[in-house]
Amino acid sequence: MKKSILLASALIAGLFAGSTAQAAGRDYISIVGSSTVYPFSTVVAEQYGKTTNFKTPKIESTGTGGGFKLFCSGVGVEYPDISNASRAIKKSEFDTCQANGVKDIIEIKIGYDGIVFANSKKTAPLKLTRKDIFLALAKDVPDPKGGDKLVPNPYKTWQDIDPALPAVKIEVLGPPPTSGTRDAFVELTMETGAKTFPFIHDMEKKDKNMFKATTQTIREDGAYIEAGENDNLIVQKLEANPSALGIFGYSFLDQNADMIQGSIVENESPTFENIASGKYPVSRPLFFYVKKAHVDVIPGIKEYLAEFTSEKAWGAEGYLADKGMIPMDKKERDSIAEAAKNLSTLTMK
Amino acid sequence: MESLVETANPGVLSAAGKEEILSEATSKALHQVRETVGNPFVDNPRMTCREVNVYYGDKKAINNVSIDIARNEVIAMIGPSGCGKSTFLRCLNRMNDTVEGCRVTGDIRLDGMDIHDRNVDVVPLRARIGMVFQKPNPFPKSIYDNVAYGPKIHGLVQNKAELDEIVEGSLKKAGLWEEVRERLNQPGTGLSGGQQQRLCIARAIAVSPEMILMDEPCSALDPIATARIEELIAELREQYSIVIVTHSMQQAARVSQRTAYFHLGDLIEVGMTDRVFTNPRHQLTEDYITGRFG
Amino acid sequence: MKQPTTNPAIDKVNRGLRRRYRAERRFRICGATAIITALCFLFLLFFSIVANGYKAFQKTYIQIDVFFDPAEFANENLATANFPGLVKTSMSSLFPEVNSRGDKKELFYLVSPGASFQLMQLVKNNPNLIGQQQSVWVAANDDVDMLLKGHIDRTRPETERRVSDKQLAWLDALAADGKIKKTFNTTFFTSGDSREPELAGIWGATCGSFYTLLITLSLSFPIGVAAAVYLEEFAPKNRWTDIIEVNINNLAAVPSIVYGLLGLAVFINFFGMPRSTPVVGGLVLTLMTLPIIIIASRASLKSVPPSIREAALGIGASKMQMVAHHVLPLALPGMLTGTIIGMAHALGETAPLLMVGMVAFIVDIPHGFTDPATVLPVQIYLWSDSPERAFVEKTSAAIMVLLIFLFLMNAAAVYLRKRFEIKW
Numbered sequence A: 001m002k003k004s005i006l007l008a009s010a011l012i013a014g015l016f017a018g019s020t021a022q023a024a025g026r027d028y029i030s031i032v033g034s035s036t037v038y039p040f041s042t043v044v045a046e047q048y049g050k051t052t053n054f055k056t057p058k059i060e061s062t063g064t065g066g067g068f069k070l071f072c073s074g075v076g077v078e079y080p081d082i083s084n085a086s087r088a089i090k091k092s093e094f095d096t097c098q099a100n101g102v103k104d105i106i107e108i109k110i111g112y113d114g115i116v117f118a119n120s121k122k123t124a125p126l127k128l129t130r131k132d133i134f135l136a137l138a139k140d141v142p143d144p145k146g147g148d149k150l151v152p153n154p155y156k157t158w159q160d161i162d163p164a165l166p167a168v169k170i171e172v173l174g175p176p177p178t179s180g181t182r183d184a185f186v187e188l189t190m191e192t193g194a195k196t197f198p199f200i201h202d203m204e205k206k207d208k209n210m211f212k213a214t215t216q217t218i219r220e221d222g223a224y225i226e227a228g229e230n231d232n233l234i235v236q237k238l239e240a241n242p243s244a245l246g247i248f249g250y251s252f253l254d255q256n257a258d259m260i261q262g263s264i265v266e267n268e269s270p271t272f273e274n275i276a277s278g279k280y281p282v283s284r285p286l287f288f289y290v291k292k293a294h295v296d297v298i299p300g301i302k303e304y305l306a307e308f309t310s311e312k313a314w315g316a317e318g319y320l321a322d323k324g325m326i327p328m329d330k331k332e333r334d335s336i337a338e339a340a341k342n343l344s345t346l347t348m349k
Numbered sequence B: 001m002e003s004l005v006e007t008a009n010p011g012v013l014s015a016a017g018k019e020e021i022l023s024e025a026t027s028k029a030l031h032q033v034r035e036t037v038g039n040p041f042v043d044n045p046r047m048t049c050r051e052v053n054v055y056y057g058d059k060k061a062i063n064n065v066s067i068d069i070a071r072n073e074v075i076a077m078i079g080p081s082g083c084g085k086s087t088f089l090r091c092l093n094r095m096n097d098t099v100e101g102c103r104v105t106g107d108i109r110l111d112g113m114d115i116h117d118r119n120v121d122v123v124p125l126r127a128r129i130g131m132v133f134q135k136p137n138p139f140p141k142s143i144y145d146n147v148a149y150g151p152k153i154h155g156l157v158q159n160k161a162e163l164d165e166i167v168e169g170s171l172k173k174a175g176l177w178e179e180v181r182e183r184l185n186q187p188g189t190g191l192s193g194g195q196q197q198r199l200c201i202a203r204a205i206a207v208s209p210e211m212i213l214m215d216e217p218c219s220a221l222d223p224i225a226t227a228r229i230e231e232l233i234a235e236l237r238e239q240y241s242i243v244i245v246t247h248s249m250q251q252a253a254r255v256s257q258r259t260a261y262f263h264l265g266d267l268i269e270v271g272m273t274d275r276v277f278t279n280p281r282h283q284l285t286e287d288y289i290t291g292r293f294g
Numbered sequence C: 001m002k003q004p005t006t007n008p009a010i011d012k013v014n015r016g017l018r019r020r021y022r023a024e025r026r027f028r029i030c031g032a033t034a035i036i037t038a039l040c041f042l043f044l045l046f047f048s049i050v051a052n053g054y055k056a057f058q059k060t061y062i063q064i065d066v067f068f069d070p071a072e073f074a075n076e077n078l079a080t081a082n083f084p085g086l087v088k089t090s091m092s093s094l095f096p097e098v099n100s101r102g103d104k105k106e107l108f109y110l111v112s113p114g115a116s117f118q119l120m121q122l123v124k125n126n127p128n129l130i131g132q133q134q135s136v137w138v139a140a141n142d143d144v145d146m147l148l149k150g151h152i153d154r155t156r157p158e159t160e161r162r163v164s165d166k167q168l169a170w171l172d173a174l175a176a177d178g179k180i181k182k183t184f185n186t187t188f189f190t191s192g193d194s195r196e197p198e199l200a201g202i203w204g205a206t207c208g209s210f211y212t213l214l215i216t217l218s219l220s221f222p223i224g225v226a227a228a229v230y231l232e233e234f235a236p237k238n239r240w241t242d243i244i245e246v247n248i249n250n251l252a253a254v255p256s257i258v259y260g261l262l263g264l265a266v267f268i269n270f271f272g273m274p275r276s277t278p279v280v281g282g283l284v285l286t287l288m289t290l291p292i293i294i295i296a297s298r299a300s301l302k303s304v305p306p307s308i309r310e311a312a313l314g315i316g317a318s319k320m321q322m323v324a325h326h327v328l329p330l331a332l333p334g335m336l337t338g339t340i341i342g343m344a345h346a347l348g349e350t351a352p353l354l355m356v357g358m359v360a361f362i363v364d365i366p367h368g369f370t371d372p373a374t375v376l377p378v379q380i381y382l383w384s385d386s387p388e389r390a391f392v393e394k395t396s397a398a399i400m401v402l403l404i405f406l407f408l409m410n411a412a413a414v415y416l417r418k419r420f421e422i423k424w
C-alpha cells in the first residue's frame, strides 16, 4: 500500500519534471488549423520529415478558427508555430495576435480548394446555380409568389425551384457550422445566391444582421443533414442514396471520381482546370501562417517553408496537386515563394 | 425510578404498549421499578460496569446497567430477542465504536482500567478481550493463517516455530487440532459450521486474552458440535473470564456459574445460575424461564 | 398438472398457477428476444467492420530490379542520394518503351513514394549494396493496391477511375511476369501514421495509447482505490461526505469533453505541460476514469461482508490492518474489474484528447511520455476523415485492432476476477 503510493508520487513528480524540461525546448514544428488544409500540410510534413534530418512536424486539425485561437495565444514553445487556414486571417484574429505579442506573421497562400456539390454516379449530374442552392437550403426564402418578403422555405423538390431540375427531394449532406468548409460554402454560395434578389442585396447595406441571418441560416427541416465535413463516409452515403447531394472539398471528388460526380455550377463543372483557372465559381484560397518569432527558435521552420513552396510540392505537377489541391499559376507561386524565403510579414490596417 | 419509565424513549414505550396481550401480572411487573434483582457485584472482579447506557441514534438500547464480571467464571446473559444482550456484550470490548450512530455512556473498567479512557487504545483492549460471534466468521484464508493472524499483528512471536506452537496450542484448546492437523493450509471457510466456530474460538484464544465474549456461539450448530463447544467453554474457564449470550436456557444452566437476565434494555436479575433457574425472584425472569414469553 | 384436492387453498394456488407460468414464459421470451436482437446487431457490426477491413491486412508489392549506382552515392550523406531517381530508373528499365514525360509520370506513380525510403533503409543497413544489382519488392501505390483488391472497377470509363488504361496495361504485364504479389501487411502494424495509405500504420497510435494508458492506470488506480477506501472505511458519514459522494457520481456522468477542457486549462495552460503528449492525455483520462474507479471500488468494498471486518477488529486489528489485510484482498477483484472497465473506456476515448491536442497527424513513433503522440481511436477518426479511398479499409482494420484490445482488456477483467475471487 505504502509502496504503491510512494511509487505513484515519484512517478507524478517525475512526469512533471520531465514534461517541463521537455516544454523548455521543442524540437519539432507544431502546426494547428484548418481541416481542409490538413490533408495537404500533412503530406508536406511527411515528405519533409523523411527527406530532412528534422523531426516530422505535428499537425492538429482544429479548424481554421480554433487554429488561430491557439496560434495567437502567444509566443513561446508551448504555442504552435504555424496555423493552417481555409480563409485569410480576420482583422479581429490579427488583432488578438498583436495583443498577445505575436507581432510578425508570415502569410503564405498555397493554392485553392473547390467546394463541390456531388451526387452519386447512378444519377445524372445536376445543373445548378448559386441561386438554386440558396433557395434549396436557406431557412427563409423570398416568397415564390413574388414580393419582397421572406417566407419559410417551401421547396420540397429541386423541381419546385427550377422546372428544369429533376423532381427529386432536396436532401443535402453538408458540413457542420464549426467547419471552415461551411464558412466558405455560406460565403461563396449562399450569400452570392441570395444577392441575386435585389431586396436582399440592398439589405446588406441597410441591415447587416438581417442580411447575415437571411443568408447564413440553413434550413432545419431535415433537407440539410449535417455530416462530417471531410468524411469519406459521406461518399458511401451518397452512393447508397442517389438522390442526395453532398457538399465537400474538391479532393474528395478527385479521390472518388468513380462513385460520385460534381454538379455543374453556373455552367461550369468542378474540374481541376476550371477551379485552377477560376472559372468554377465556388472555390477559395488556402493559406498557412507562420510565427516569425519562432523561425530561429524551433528548428526546421525555414526548411518546412522551402518544402511547401517548392515546385515538387505545390507546383502544377507537384504532389499536392496529386492530393487534390488546386495550384496557383506559376507567377503567383514564384512571388509567394520569394516572399516566404524573405519571411515577409503581414500587415493589416 | 418511576420517572425512568415515563421519560424512557418512545421506542421502549411502544414496545411496552405492545405487551398488553401479556398477563396482567406481567404488564404490571413491566411498569414496576426496574431495579436489578439479586447482587450484580462480586469481589475482586475482572471487569466492572456501572450505569452503562447505550443509544442507537436517539433510541436507548441499554438502560443503566451495572454488573461485575468475576475472574474465571462463565456468566450467561439471557433474555428475549432484541433486549440488548449483544449490544451490552459489544460494549465490553468497545465493538460498538464501529457501529455508526451508536453511543455508549457509563463506566466500564477492566482490572480497574477505564476502557473509555482517552489514553486507552482499543487495539490492545480487544487483544485482551477476545470475541466470538454468533455466526462463524473465519477469514477467507487458510486455517493456519486464521489462527496465526492475531499473534502476527500483535507481534507476539519472534519466529515461525513459536507461531506454529501457538497455532497448534490454540487449535488444541479449541478441540479442533485432531480434525485439521492434516489440512492447515486449506481455507478456513471450507470447514463445517461447528468446526468454523471452533476455529473462531481458536483464533480468539491465540492472542491469549483475559476475557472471551461469546455471542450465541452455538446458535448455528447441531447438538454434537454444541456439546463440544460447551466442553471447551468449561475448560477455558480455568484461564479466562467468559461472557456468553445464549437463547438456550439449558445451555446457560450447563455452562455458566452466574446468569444475568435482560429485558428491553434493563438488567432485571442477576444471580447464581442454579438460583436464577430454580428460584427466580423477579416476575419477568420467572415468566421468561417458564416460557410464558420470550 | 392440476391435482384435485380437498384443500381450498391449493385449489386457489392451482388456479393461479397457469397465469404465473405464463408470466414467467413471457418474460423469458422477451429476454431471449432482447439478447438475440442485441447479438444480431453486434454480429452485423462486426461483420461490416471485418468485411470492410480484412483486406487491409494484405498489401500489394511490386518487384523492381534496382542497380545501386555508385555514381549516385558520391556524397557521404546517404539521405542526399537520389533514391527516387533509383526507383524511377528501375521502373523505366521494366518498360523501356515508355518515353514521354506524361507517361513516365504515370508509370512512376505505380509504386509508392515510400519505395525510395525503403531503398534508403536497405543501403543504410547494408552499405555493400552500392554498386550491386538487386531485385526489391517495393510497396505499390495505394491506387494500385485498391485496384488489385477490387475496390476500383476496371470496367469503368477511364476518366472515372484513378488508374488509367496505360497503367492497367503495365500492371497486367507486371502481373503476368509475376512481379506483383500480395502479402501480409506488416507495415500496418509497424509504422506510424502517413498520408500515403500504403505506408500508414497503427504502431504509432498503439504506442501512444500504451503510454497514455500507462499514465492513466498508474495514477487512477492507486488514487481511485485510496479515495474509495478512505471514503468507505475511514471518512465520517456526514453532510460533507454526502456532498462528495454526490459529486463523484455526477462526475462519472459528465461528458468527457469537459475533462478535456479542464485538462487544457490546468495541465497545459497552468502547468505548462507540452501539448499532444501522453502525459497530458494520460492525466486527462485519469480525471475521467477516477470517478468510475472510485464508484466501482466503493461498491466492491461495500460488498465485503461486515462479519469479516468484525472478525478482524474483534481480535484487535487496527482499522488500517483490517482494511489492508482483509477488506482490500476481498474487494480487489471488483476494484480491478472496475479499473479495467475504466481503462477500456479511456482506451476508446477521443473527445477529451481533442482539447489537449492529441488529435494530430504524428508520423514519428512516440518513445516516451513527452513525445507528441496520438491514440488508436484518434487514428481511426483521422483516417475516416481522409479522402483517399484506401483509408476506408484502413479505418475498419484499425477498428478491428481497437476492438481486439478492448476484448483483451475485458477478458483480463474476467480473468482477474476469477483469479482473485476468494470464496467463503
Ligand SMILES: Nc1ncnc2c1ncn2[C@@H]1O[C@H](COP(=O)(O)OP(=O)(O)OP(=O)(O)O)[C@@H](O)[C@H]1O
Pocket (backbone or CB within 6 Å): B056, B061, B080, B081, B082, B083, B084, B085, B086, B087, B088, B099
Ligand atoms: N446497529 C443498530 N442500529 C440501531 N438499533 C440497533 C442496532 N443494533 C441493535 N439495535 C437495536 O437495539 C436493541 C438491542 O439489540 P441487540 O442486538 O442487542 O439484541 P439482542 O438481545 O442481541 O437480540 P437477539 O437475541 O435477537 O440477538 C434492539 O431493539 C435492536 O433493534
Ligand SMILES: [Mg+2]
Pocket (backbone or CB within 6 Å): B085, B086, B087, B215
Ligand atoms: Mg444478539
